[in-house]
Amino acid sequence: MxxxxxxxxxxxxxxxxxxxxxxxxxxxxALVAGGLPVAEVTFRTPEAATVLRRLxxxxxxxxxxxxxxxxxxxxxxxxxxxxxxVSPGLSADxxxxxxxxxxxxxxxxxxATEIMAALDLGLDTVKFFPAEAxxxxxxxxxxxxxxxxxxxxxxxxxxxxxxxxxxxxxxVAAVGGSWMVAPDLLAAGKWDEVTARCAAxxxxx
Ligand SMILES: O=C(O)C(=O)C[C@H](O)[C@H](O)COP(=O)(O)O
Numbered sequence: 001m002x003x004x005x006x007x008x009x010x011x012x013x014x015x016x017x018x019x020x021x022x023x024x025x026x027x028x029x030a031l032v033a034g035g036l037p038v039a040e041v042t043f044r045t046p047e048a049a050t051v052l053r054r055l056x057x058x059x060x061x062x063x064x065x066x067x068x069x070x071x072x073x074x075x076x077x078x079x080x081x082x083x084x085x086v087s088p089g090l091s092a093d094x095x096x097x098x099x100x101x102x103x104x105x106x107x108x109x110x111x112a113t114e115i116m117a118a119l120d121l122g123l124d125t126v127k128f129f130p131a132e133a134x135x136x137x138x139x140x141x142x143x144x145x146x147x148x149x150x151x152x153x154x155x156x157x158x159x160x161x162x163x164x165x166x167x168x169x170x171x172v173a174a175v176g177g178s179w180m181v182a183p184d185l186l187a188a189g190k191w192d193e194v195t196a197r198c199a200a201x202x203x204x205x
Contacts, residue, residue, distance in 0.1 A: 034198025132157025
C-alpha cells in the first residue's frame with residue numbers, strides 16, 4: 001500500500017506541533033493507544049526534525065513532515081525519516097525535490113489554478129488549505145466537479161464535529177487537523193486526553 005493510501009485508510013492525519021522532543025515517545029504512545037498511528041510533524045519549530053526522527057524510529061507510526069516550505073526542509077525531513085511531506089501551499093521546488101527522493105508530497109491548494117499547477121507537476125492529491133476559511137465542503141464539491149481525478153485532504157478548521165461530513169465526500173481522501181493533538185494538551189502532557197480524542201475521532205470516521 002502506498003503511503004497516500006495508508007493515510008487514506010486512516011482517514012485522519014493529526015497535525016502535530018510539539019516543542020519538546022523528550023515528549024515524542026509519550027505522544028507516539030498516545031497516538032498508537034488511540035488507534036491513530038499517524039503524525040504530520042510541522043516544521044514550524046527548530047526541534048521539528050528531532051521530534052520527527054524520534055517518532056519515525058519507533059516504527060509503529062506513519063510519520064511525515066508538515067509546513068514544509070523549502071527544498072532544504074524536504075532534505076531535513078527525509079533524513080529524519082519522514083514518509084510523506086505536506087505543504088501549506090504549492091511550491092514546485094518542494095514538489096520536485098520530493099519527487100527526486102521518491103517521497104510522497106501533498107501540497108496545499110485552494111483554487112482551481114493551484115490544482116492545475118499540481119496536476120502539471122504530476123500530482124493527484126492536494127491538501128485543501130485552509131479548508132474552513134476557503135469555503136469548506138461546498139468549495140471541495142465545486143472544485144471536485146471540475147477535477148474528478150483529484151483527491152483532497154482538507155485541513156485547517158477541521159474538528160471532530162465537521163470531519164465526518166468532509167469524509168463522506170468521495171473526493172476526500174482524508175482530513176488533517178490538530179484537534180486531537182491540540183498544542184495546549186501536548187504542552188500540559190495530557191496524553192490520556194490525546195488518546196481519548198484519537199479514539200473518538202477513529203470511532204466517528
Ligand atoms: O502549516 C501547515 O502546513 C499546516 O499544516 C497548517 C495546519 O494544517 C493547520 O495548522 C492545522 O489546522 P487546525 O486543525 O485548524 O489547527
